[in-house]
Amino acid sequence: MISNIVPWLVIIWFIFRYYSLPKKDRMYSTIVPASYLISSPNRTEIQKNVECAAFSSAFVLRHFGMESEGDQLYPTYPRKLLDGTVYPKAITVFFKRLGYSCTYLHGNINTLRQHISRGVPVILFIRVHADRRSLHFVPVVGYDETHFYLAESLDFKRNCEEPLYNRKISVSELESLWKPWLPFSRRSYIVIEPKLNSLDKSA
Template structure:
C-alpha cells in the first residue's frame, strides 16, 4: 500500500512539474517610461486572415511577421508552434515565446497597464495581446492602434471574416472600456498580457 501511495505522489509531482514547465517563464512587469500621444496607428499595409479553429496565436504572429516583410500565413505557422493544449489545440503563451526565440526576432512577454501597452506600440510594431474570460475562453489579437479622443482601440482579429474597420487600421475596433474588460482576462499571472516582438 505504501509503495502505491509513494508511486501516486511521484506521479502527481511529475504532473505538477510538467505543468509548471509549460507555463513558465512568467511574464515580466513592463517598466518602460510612459510616453505616448493621444492617438497612434500603424498604417503599413498588411493582409487579414481568418483562423479555422484555435490557431489565433499563429495568425497573430503571422500578422507581425508580415509587418516585418515576411511572407507568412497563419495555418502554416501554426504547424511550427509547440505547447498546444490537447484536444483544443490552443497554444499556451510559452508557444509564442518558443517560436520567436527560434527565429531572428526577439520577443518579450509583459504584463502591464494600458499606458505601458500604448507606449510600446508607439515604437511602430504591432503587439500581440491576450484577452479572454477566465478558463472559458482566451484569444490572441494583434494591437495596431488606438485613439484616446474617440476611446477606441484597433486590432487585427483572426476571428473576423471581414474588414469591419473600413479606412481605420486593422479589421476590428473595440471601445477602450470593452478592450480593458477583455484584457482583464481573469488568468492569474497572465493577466494584462502582451508580447513585444523586435528584430535582433
C-alpha cells in the first residue's frame, strides 16, 4: 500500500516544486495610507496573445529604469508551458536571474496595499474573468479606499486612460478575480525588490 503511495507523493512534490507555492505574507502592520499611487513615469503595452508575464515584467523593469518591452522579453522568458503561458515561479526565476529579490506571496487586501505603498508595482495573479479558468498577471500601481489601479496589458480590460494606469477595479471585483483555480494560489501576488545599487542612485 505504502509503495503505491510513494510515487504519487514524489510526483506531487515535483509539481509543487516546479510551479512554486506562495509564501504567507509576513507584513502585519496595520498602518497603511488610505490611498497611494506610484508616480514614477511608465507606459503600458498591449499584449497580443498570452504574454502577460513578460509584459508585467517589462512594466516593472521600466519602473526600475531599465528600458524593456514585453514582446521582446517573451521569446526568452523562462519556464513557458506548452500553450505559451507561465506560472508564478517563472516570474520569480526571471527577476532573480537579473539580480532582483523576488517573492511569490499569499496575503490579503491590507498586505497588498502595504506593498504598493512601498513604491514598487506589485504583480497580481488573478483570473481574467471571475467565471472562467483563464489566468492573468497584471501590475497594480495604486489604490484608494474602494479601488485598485492596474497597468493592464489586455486591451479589452482597459476602462480608463489615466497617465499612470489604465484600469480601475473595485475591491469587491478584485476579490472575485483573486481566486485562481490553481491550488493554493488564491490572493497571491509577486513582489519585486529594487536592487541595492538602484536605491543608492535614487538617494
